[in-house]
Amino acid sequence: MLKSARVLVVDDDRAVRTALSVNLRKAECEVSLASSVAEALQLLRESPFDVLLTDVNMPEGSGMRLLDEVRQHWPDTRVVVMTGFGSVKDAVTAMKAGASDYIIKPVERDELLLLLGRALATRALQRELTQLRQEVTEKYGFANMIGISRPMRDVYGQIEAVADSNALVLINGETGTGKELIAHAIHYRSRRAHGPMVAVNCGALPETLLESELFGHERGSFTGATRQHQGKFEQADGGSLFLDEIGEIPPSVQVRLLRVLEGGVFTRVGGEIPVKVDVRVICATNRDLRKEVQTGTFRADLYYRLNVFNIKIPPLRERRDDIPLLVAHFCKKFAERHGRREPTLSAAAMRELQAHAWPGNIRELEHFMERTVLLAAGGDVAIVHLPDSDIVERPGGVGIRIADIGAGGLPFALDQVERRLIIDALQESGGVQAHAARALGISRSNLNYRIGRLNIRMQDITFG
Numbered sequence: 001m002l003k004s005a006r007v008l009v010v011d012d013d014r015a016v017r018t019a020l021s022v023n024l025r026k027a028e029c030e031v032s033l034a035s036s037v038a039e040a041l042q043l044l045r046e047s048p049f050d051v052l053l054t055d056v057n058m059p060e061g062s063g064m065r066l067l068d069e070v071r072q073h074w075p076d077t078r079v080v081v082m083t084g085f086g087s088v089k090d091a092v093t094a095m096k097a098g099a100s101d102y103i104i105k106p107v108e109r110d111e112l113l114l115l116l117g118r119a120l121a122t123r124a125l126q127r128e129l130t131q132l133r134q135e136v137t138e139k140y141g142f143a144n145m146i147g148i149s150r151p152m153r154d155v156y157g158q159i160e161a162v163a164d165s166n167a168l169v170l171i172n173g174e175t176g177t178g179k180e181l182i183a184h185a186i187h188y189r190s191r192r193a194h195g196p197m198v199a200v201n202c203g204a205l206p207e208t209l210l211e212s213e214l215f216g217h218e219r220g221s222f223t224g225a226t227r228q229h230q231g232k233f234e235q236a237d238g239g240s241l242f243l244d245e246i247g248e249i250p251p252s253v254q255v256r257l258l259r260v261l262e263g264g265v266f267t268r269v270g271g272e273i274p275v276k277v278d279v280r281v282i283c284a285t286n287r288d289l290r291k292e293v294q295t296g297t298f299r300a301d302l303y304y305r306l307n308v309f310n311i312k313i314p315p316l317r318e319r320r321d322d323i324p325l326l327v328a329h330f331c332k333k334f335a336e337r338h339g340r341r342e343p344t345l346s347a348a349a350m351r352e353l354q355a356h357a358w359p360g361n362i363r364e365l366e367h368f369m370e371r372t373v374l375l376a377a378g379g380d381v382a383i384v385h386l387p388d389s390d391i392v393e394r395p396g397g398v399g400i401r402i403a404d405i406g407a408g409g410l411p412f413a414l415d416q417v418e419r420r421l422i423i424d425a426l427q428e429s430g431g432v433q434a435h436a437a438r439a440l441g442i443s444r445s446n447l448n449y450r451i452g453r454l455n456i457r458m459q460d461i462t463f464g
């Protein structure tokens, strides 16, 4: 840790400077020396230091002023102050002002090295924390949420409106529409952002386990409960609790959940001591809870409690304008991840992607684009192979407009039309090539040749 750490020693007493520098150099630190605050500031301006070791009482300008300057302009530099035995009070003041540690003169070598090691370790941790925070914010800020369509702008507006309140949020949306992403965005844009964000998948656990997962249990409350166990509600104290697939929770747990949401107080399974927590709950479901209430599988009182602020995420097929942006985003992401060049998609390929129904929404598109980037192997993508049955809109049949002609030019566009007609003919003939050839007015061998040239495969044809 200490090896090649950059340390700046500031003391007006030459003997002290010399002694410290000898010890620090033995520990393989890179040491610079200053005899005044002015000199120290000059050195700091020239290059950064890991640790500043400064005397508090110096004739011209005290070490406290230096501490203030460093906190303000070089927040990454740790400050350790040195004081005489008689002025421990100064040390306390310095600690309050942001020094990371103090040492009493005369400075002992072992103590000094221990202390510097500690200062450097906290600095490393601090840096790591700052970096992690930044990564998390980048991941869950709006930066990574792609989409500028009207419905998505509405969603952003709702996130913005609710994030910094303590209101319960219920997120609705089909599978893969981004419910989890939005739950995180709400947490990281709230005042609880520095608190924990704990997620529970309510659909993944059987009834009894879910109960102790959420509320914890006391020792001996059931066979196998050998220790007291903290539930997710306790773990999320001071932060947010994300209850994913809330529609799946069984009735007994629904009752308990309602009680916590109303009072903020609960007891662990098998316990009597009330536990109080400060938790903001965010839930998500792909079910229509109102319907579940009507059929009696979901408690009406819980539903009304949860439904304070409802964010509905539209399925991808209702915001096709966002598809080109998402495609570009995923091309870039997966090209980077897999070390490939970003492929360029032809207009025809993009049209196919925009026409697809995407029942698995963004998740399906994301996986599809990862595959496409890999298959493209750094080349361009002229056509994409989507399962035909999922295409809900095919604007104008095989009709093609000049605006649709992409990088491949007319020959490529004509190939697309030919391909479409052959697939349709094969489909209608139930896969019998002789019949398809007759419908197309060509010989069977000619059809065969074209199938090969256009790389039409069985998967491209859906029967039904």
Ligand SMILES: Nc1ncnc2c1ncn2[C@@H]1O[C@H](COP(=O)(O)OP(=O)(O)OP(=O)(O)O)[C@@H](O)[C@H]1O
Residues within 6 Å of the ligand: 144, 145, 146, 147, 173, 174, 175, 176, 177, 178, 179, 180, 181, 182, 286, 362, 363, 366
């Ligand atoms: N607007 C968006 N921009 C970019 N990526 C998105 C967007 N929405 C979702 N994704 C990505 O799509 C994938 C699925 O999102 P997420 O897991 O949040 O969906 P979900 O609604 O929770 O799905 P499920 O109901 O199946 O749990 C994730 O990889 C997520 O990062």
Ligand SMILES: [Mg+2]
Residues within 6 Å of the ligand: 179, 180, 244
């Ligand atoms: Mg999810």
